[in-house]
Amino acid sequence: MDALASSPLGWLCAGVAALFGVAVLWVAKRSPVEKVEVLVWSLLPASLGLLCAAALGAGGGLVVCAITLLSSVYLGGRALLPVGDRAVLITGSDTGIGHALAKYLDDLGFVVFAGVLNKDGPGAEELRRTCSQRLSLLQLDITNATQIKEAYLKVLEKVQNTGLWGVVNNAGILGFPADSELLPMSMYRQCMEVNFFGAVAVSKAFLPLLRKSQGRLVNMSSMAGGIPLPRYAAYGASKAALSMFSGVMRQELSKWGIKVAVIHPSGFQTGIQGTSDLWDKQEKELMENLPADTREDYGEEYLLGLKSYLLHVPMYCDADLSPVLSAILHALLAKRPHGLYTPGKGAYMTLCIFCYFPLWFYDFFIRKMLMS
Ligand SMILES: NC(=O)c1ccc[n+]([C@@H]2O[C@H](COP(=O)([O-])OP(=O)(O)OC[C@H]3O[C@@H](n4cnc5c(N)ncnc54)[C@H](OP(=O)(O)O)[C@@H]3O)[C@@H](O)[C@H]2O)c1
C-alpha cells in the first residue's frame, strides 16, 4: 500500500478521480439531471475513489473518498421527482418566459394552468392551439382580486383529487428604465402593483392548495432585484421587495413542507424589452411629468438617448430561454431545490461581486460593464 502511495499509478488514479469529480459537478451545475444519471454519476466516482484509496493508502484515500462522497450527495440533491400528474399554475403566460414555460411543462406532462392577462389575445390563442388537453387557460390579471378569486375556484374544481403542486409567480412588468429622478411616481406604483402586490396576492390565494400538496412556490424576481443597476430603480425596487418576501416565505413555509425558490435571471429576449411604440408612449409620459429645470439639467440629448438605449437592449439579451426554464423545472421538481437561481449570462458573477467585494468596486465594475 505505502509503496503504491508514491507510485505513478496511485497519483494517476487520484488525478483521474479529481478530474472526474470536477467534470461531474460542472455537468450537474449546467443542467438538472435525471435520477438514473445521478446513480451512474455517483457510482463511478465512488468506485474510482475506492481504487485510489487502495492505491494511495489511508491518508490520500480518505481525502479522495470524502470528495467523491460529497459530490455524490450534492448530485443526489439534484435528482428530480417524477412529473406524474402534478399541476402547476403559471401567471403571465401571454408572452415571454411564462409562455415558453407553459409549453415546456405541458410537453413534460404537467397539468398546466396558464394564467393570461388577455384570454382572447394571441398568446392565449397559441397555447390553445399548440398545447395538450391537460392545459387550462385562466383569465388572470394578478392586480385584480376578482380574477384571482375566479381563477382559484377554477383550479380548485379541477385539482380536487390531486392538489396543486406548484405556483410560478412569473407575471411582471419592466416600466421605462430611466434615472430614478426622471421616473414618474406612477411608474413606481405600477411596478409595485404588478411585480410585488400582484405576486403576494396570488401566493396568498393559492397557499392553502400548496399546503395540502406540500408543493413549491417559485417567484420570478430579477437580477435587478438582487443588485442595484442604474435606471432600474422602479423595477429593481419592486423585484427586491419580491425577493425579500420570498426569503421570508421560505423560512415560514418550511414548517408546512412547502419549498420556496426565487429566480434572478439576467437578460433574455422576451416581450419585456418592449416595442418602439411602447417606449414612445412611455417616453412621452416621462417628458410630460418632468419639471422644466430638471429637463434642462439633464439635457434634451441625454433624455432622447434613453429610448435609443432601450432599443439596443435586446442585442445583449439571450434568445435561448432554456437556462431559465431548466432553473424553474429544478425549483419545481428537485428533491432539494435551491433558494435562489441565477440563470443567464453574468447573473451569478455580478451578484457575487456585489456580495463579497467592497461597494466602490462593485459600482466601478457595473459602470465598466454598462459602458462596454
Ligand atoms: N426577460 C428578462 O430578461 C428578464 C430578466 C429578469 C427577470 N425577468 C422576469 O421574468 C418574468 C417574465 O418576464 P418576461 O421576460 O417573460 O416578459 P414578458 O414577455 O413581458 O412577460 C410578462 C407577462 O406578464 C404579463 N402581465 C403583465 N401584467 C400582468 C398582470 N397585471 N397580470 C397578469 N399578467 C400580467 C404580460 O402580459 P402582456 O404581454 O399582455 O402585457 C406578459 O405576458 C417577469 O417577472 C420579469 O420581470 C425577465
Ligand SMILES: *[C@@H]1O[C@H](CO)[C@@H](O)[C@H](O)[C@H]1NC(C)=O
Ligand atoms: C376585474 O375583473 C373583473 C372580472 O373579470 C372585471 O369585471 C373588472 O372590471 C376588473 N376590474 C378591474 C379594476 O379591472
Ligand SMILES: *[C@@H]1O[C@H](CO)[C@@H](O)[C@H](O)[C@H]1NC(C)=O
Ligand atoms: C413570492 O412572493 C410573494 C410576495 O412576494 C410572497 O407572498 C410569496 O409567498 C412569495 N412566494 C414566493 C413565491 O416567494
